[in-house]
Structures are given as structure tokens and as C-alpha cells.
Amino acid sequence: MTRNMICIGCPMGCELTVEVEDGKAVSVTGNTCGVGKKYAETEVSAPTRMVTTTIMSDSGKPVPVKTGTAVPKDRIFDVVKAVKSASVKLPVKIGDIAVSDAAGTGVDVIVTKDTE
Numbered sequence: 072m073t074r075n076m077i078c079i080g081c082p083m084g085c086e087l088t089v090e091v092e093d094g095k096a097v098s099v100t101g102n103t104c105g106v107g108k109k110y111a112e113t114e115v116s117a118p119t120r121m122v123t124t125t126i127m128s129d130s131g132k133p134v135p136v137k138t139g140t141a142v143p144k145d146r147i148f149d150v151v152k153a154v155k156s157a158s159v160k161l162p163v164k165i166g167d168i169a170v171s172d173a174a175g176t177g178v179d180v181i182v183t184k185d186t187e
């Protein structure tokens with residue numbers, strides 16, 4: 072099976088052609104860098120994404136956050152739901168953990184802006 076995709080690993084946006092057998096990439100073409108090959112292999116077998124959103128503070132002020140690492144694509148909405156049901160106590164600093172082990176993914180949600 073052949074699968075065409077646009078790489079989102081870097082700003083180049085390469086058009087990739089991926090040959091897939093048994094749920095795995097057996098060849099990747101069209102990538103300008105090594106990131107494209109890795110992206111295609113992961114996207115075919117176990118796609119993941121970073122999640123960027125906001126969490127509410129105890130004073131009602133939104134605080135920007137993101138996942139510390141990418142989460143399985145099929146768990147994105149679970150992570151967002153976990154963040155939306157939580158809050159942080161101000162002040163917070165960049166790098167503080169806002170939600171630990173979000174939705175049981177093993178991934179922490181991290182504050183991305185100092186907020187008082």
C-alpha cells in the first residue's frame with residue numbers, strides 16, 4: 072500500500088510517499104531531511120502529537136501549557152479533558168508541571184509562560 076502525506080516535522084513540509092506493509096513503513100521518499108523519514112515511520116505505525124492549550128488558574132486567569140512529550144494521537148482529547156478539569160495556583164513558572172500523568176498517558180503537562 073502507498074500512503075502520501077505532508078511531513079510536519081520541520082518547516083519544509085515535504086511531500087512524502089510511504090510504502091506500507093503490515094502496518095510499518097518499508098520505504099520513505101520525498102523527505103529532505105532525516106526528520107521526514109522518522110515522522111513517516113511513526114505516523115504510519117503509532118502517530119503522536121504535542122498538545123498545546125491553556126489551563127485555568129485559581130484566579131481565573133488562563134495559563135499556557137503544553138505536553139512535555141508527544142502523546143498518542145488517539146489520546147489527544149483525553150489529555151485536553153484532563154487539562155480542562157484541572158487548575159493551577161498562581162504564581163507559576165515556565166517548566167512547572169501543571170498536570171502530572173495527564174489522562175494516564177505518562178506525559179506531564181508543562182507551563183510555558185511565567186504567570187502571576
